[in-house]
Amino acid sequence: MRISVMSKTLLALGGATACLLAEVVSAKAILGVDLGSLYMKVALVQRGAPLEIVTNMHAKRRTEQMVLFDSGTRFYGADANSLYGRKPHLTPTGMSIMLGRSHDHPTVQVLAERHYPIIPEYNVTRSGVCVTINGQVFTPEELVAMVLTHAKDITAAFGVSQGSIKDCVLTVPSFFTQHERRALLDAALLADLNVLSLIDENTAAGLHFGIDRIDEEVQNVVFYNMGASSLQVSIVQYHSYDRKEYSYSKGKKVGSFQVLSKAWDATLGGGAFDARLVDHMATEFNEFLNKKRNTEGKDVRTSPRAMAKLRIQAGKVKQVLSANNDIPVFIDSLFDDTNYQTHISRAIFEEICHDLVLRSAEPITQALKSANLTLDDIHMFELIGGGMRVPRIREEIQKVLGDKLDLGMHINSDESMALGAAFHGANISTAFKVRHVGMADVNPWPIAVSLLDLPIILETGGLFGLGKKTNVEVEEDDEEKWSKQATVFKAFGKIGVKKTIAFTHDRDVACELDYENSELLPVGTDTALERYNITGVADFAKEMEAKGLGKPKVSLQFELSSSGITKLVKAEAVVEEIITVEEEVEVEVEEAVEEAVVEEKKEENKEEETKEEAGEVKDAESSNTTSEEGAPANADKKKAAKKETKTVTKEKKK
Ligand SMILES: Nc1ncnc2c1ncn2[C@@H]1O[C@H](COP(=O)(O)OP(=O)(O)OP(=O)(O)O)[C@@H](O)[C@H]1O
Ligand SMILES: [Mg+2]
Numbered sequence: 001m002r003i004s005v006m007s008k009t010l011l012a013l014g015g016a017t018a019c020l021l022a023e024v025v026s027a028k029a030i031l032g033v034d035l036g037s038l039y040m041k042v043a044l045v046q047r048g049a050p051l052e053i054v055t056n057m058h059a060k061r062r063t064e065q066m067v068l069f070d071s072g073t074r075f076y077g078a079d080a081n082s083l084y085g086r087k088p089h090l091t092p093t094g095m096s097i098m099l100g101r102s103h104d105h106p107t108v109q110v111l112a113e114r115h116y117p118i119i120p121e122y123n124v125t126r127s128g129v130c131v132t133i134n135g136q137v138f139t140p141e142e143l144v145a146m147v148l149t150h151a152k153d154i155t156a157a158f159g160v161s162q163g164s165i166k167d168c169v170l171t172v173p174s175f176f177t178q179h180e181r182r183a184l185l186d187a188a189l190l191a192d193l194n195v196l197s198l199i200d201e202n203t204a205a206g207l208h209f210g211i212d213r214i215d216e217e218v219q220n221v222v223f224y225n226m227g228a229s230s231l232q233v234s235i236v237q238y239h240s241y242d243r244k245e246y247s248y249s250k251g252k253k254v255g256s257f258q259v260l261s262k263a264w265d266a267t268l269g270g271g272a273f274d275a276r277l278v279d280h281m282a283t284e285f286n287e288f289l290n291k292k293r294n295t296e297g298k299d300v301r302t303s304p305r306a307m308a309k310l311r312i313q314a315g316k317v318k319q320v321l322s323a324n325n326d327i328p329v330f331i332d333s334l335f336d337d338t339n340y341q342t343h344i345s346r347a348i349f350e351e352i353c354h355d356l357v358l359r360s361a362e363p364i365t366q367a368l369k370s371a372n373l374t375l376d377d378i379h380m381f382e383l384i385g386g387g388m389r390v391p392r393i394r395e396e397i398q399k400v401l402g403d404k405l406d407l408g409m410h411i412n413s414d415e416s417m418a419l420g421a422a423f424h425g426a427n428i429s430t431a432f433k434v435r436h437v438g439m440a441d442v443n444p445w446p447i448a449v450s451l452l453d454l455p456i457i458l459e460t461g462g463l464f465g466l467g468k469k470t471n472v473e474v475e476e477d478d479e480e481k482w483s484k485q486a487t488v489f490k491a492f493g494k495i496g497v498k499k500t501i502a503f504t505h506d507r508d509v510a511c512e513l514d515y516e517n518s519e520l521l522p523v524g525t526d527t528a529l530e531r532y533n534i535t536g537v538a539d540f541a542k543e544m545e546a547k548g549l550g551k552p553k554v555s556l557q558f559e560l561s562s563s564g565i566t567k568l569v570k571a572e573a574v575v576e577e578i579i580t581v582e583e584e585v586e587v588e589v590e591e592a593v594e595e596a597v598v599e600e601k602k603e604e605n606k607e608e609e610t611k612e613e614a615g616e617v618k619d620a621e622s623s624n625t626t627s628e629e630g631a632p633a634n635a636d637k638k639k640a641a642k643k644e645t646k647t648v649t650k651e652k653k654k
Pocket of ligand 2: 036037201228
């Protein structure tokens with residue numbers, strides 16, 4: 001019998017753009033870029049040098065995510081920031097929050113609500129969100145590419161040769177969907193960066209935290225990251241295990257961690273607190289102005305420049321109030337030739353931000369619930385990001401944690417994400433040999449695959465089965481119209497995995513990958529992910545039918561990459577043909593039997609000699625008898641075996 005496998009790799013035409021993730025290549029330097037919506041932090045790993053933060057041209061360890069377009073010149077970072085108060089209409093900010101999002105996405109709409117002068121709008125020609133500056137249209141990808149190019153320039157000014165600045169790992173918020181991740185990869189491509197991987201911000205911080213950890217016992221750590229635009233909470237489990245570099249080498253204890261759950265508030269960050277202060281100051285100023293001028297309805301909010309000044313002031317006020325109880329405010333000629341002068345106390349700040357403070361602890365409870373843990377299971381609580389420096393937020397968190405846990409700041413709250421990203425790059429690159437830290441991250445949303453005939457044929461279809469590698473649950477639906485759905489990557493399942501589904505089918509297939517409905521999916525997310533037409537099945541099935549063979553078994557392999565991007569990586573159709581082949585092998589068998597008989601006779605003679613020597617004649621006789629009876633019996637068996645061996649079974653795959 002022969003099983004011959006006829007297989008065909010199918011043509012899978014995807015509707016989406018090709019994945020831009022690069023191959024892991026050797027390089028001299030790897031950047032870890034934490035692209036915060038307010039501040040970008042860049043870390044660097046080079047051969048023979050420690051993991052370090054890149055300081056910018058102003059000797060600062062973080063750079064404002066800003067570009068200012070003025071008279072044909074682009075200004076970045078602190079230079080753009082210093083001109084922002086006078087030229088806000090030329091300065092797009094926080095471009096990363098527009099990536100891969102629609103103009104009516106809640107986080108994009110926040111910009112209009114907070115009176116930013118540059119509002120993203122849908123652009124028909126570019127078929128996506130764009131901003132217009134001085135009549136020139138830019139996509140968020142182009143703007144982020146400029147910021148990433150600036151990251152390269154900062155690194156070059158730091159002393160790294162331009163030619164070796166290519167490979168990088170970029171951080172993304174936990175809630176970044178596939179569209180947003182792809183948009184960031186596109187931006188990196190425009191900036192001529194080779195993205196080794198994307199990494200979740202908190203996971204990067206968790207990796208940095210875990211570099212030197214060897215935990216004898218399992219440790220559950222909560223990372224609480226409040227930045228400028230969002231709040232992200234992750235629960236991470238650390239443990240250690242014996243790792244052998246080679247099968248013959250001695251095991252060495254290495255640290256490892258696994259992300260258990262994630263929760264977030266995508267619109268709660270330092271910027272939300274600033275916005276409350278801006279609103280408070282604007283209202284107070286309007287009252288003062290209208291009273292002074294004896295007018296009604298004069299509104300500082302109509303002036304983008306005045307609002308930009310208030311925004312800058314709000315950031316300063318908030319930071320000072322983190323360490324002081326009161327701050328005097330003075331803005332010269334804020335609006336309508338009127339100065340603004342006031343005092344803001346911490347009590348006022350806390351009062352106007354009361355609801356925001358209450359929201360700041362909610363993701364902790366959600367993350368614990370998703371991980372199926374209670375606070376009793378948590379060993380450490382780590383604060384990262386700049387937003388958590390507001391004392392009232394820390395109080396609120398401590399209230400939730402009770403006496404059992406302290407608020408820890410064991411890693412650099414601003415830099416750990418960039419450092420973790422750079423370390424991750426060194427870990428996955430072949431150019432570096434760094435300490436091994438095991439890492440497993442999760443994808444928070446379930447991803448489903450839908451299959452239907454291409455073109456849709458209304459007749460009973462094939463049988464949908466499961467591949468060996470997968471635990472996919474299959475939901476059978478309408479019998480008339482062949483279509484199947486399955487959850488291919490479940491919520492909070494690991495990333496960096498492949499799954500295969502297999503089914504018997506004889507027609508071409510349309511394959512769709514979508515986010516399944518989940519309460520965690522950010523509002524406004526387009527659930528459609530990837531679209532493929534799998535062709536060649538029908539032709540192959542016909543070819544096999546003509547040969548009298550059965551329907552092909554179609555296997556589709558899907559990947560959820562370590563960057564959190566899912567795609568179809570392999571499509572294959574296989575038909576098994578069973579062929580029985582008879583081969584004459586008499587000669588070998590006869591020779592073998594003759595040899596066996598000769599050997600057996602030799603053995604018998606030897607035995608007789610031995611027994612005679614021992615004087616066991618009787619026994620020898622009886623034994624001889626037995627052996628005489630036994631010999632023909634054995635000979636018969638050999639003959640039977642000879643007949644059976646005429647048919648040889650072969651299993652062969654081609
Ligand atoms: N001392 C302080 N007191 C209060 N807030 C502070 C203080 N220092 C920094 N912040 C706030 O921290 C925020 C910046 O933090 P961070 O650098 O972590 O944000 P980001 O990474 O740019 O943003 P995100 O991660 O949300 O995209 C700003 O809102 C800033 O006002
Ligand atoms: Mg951040």
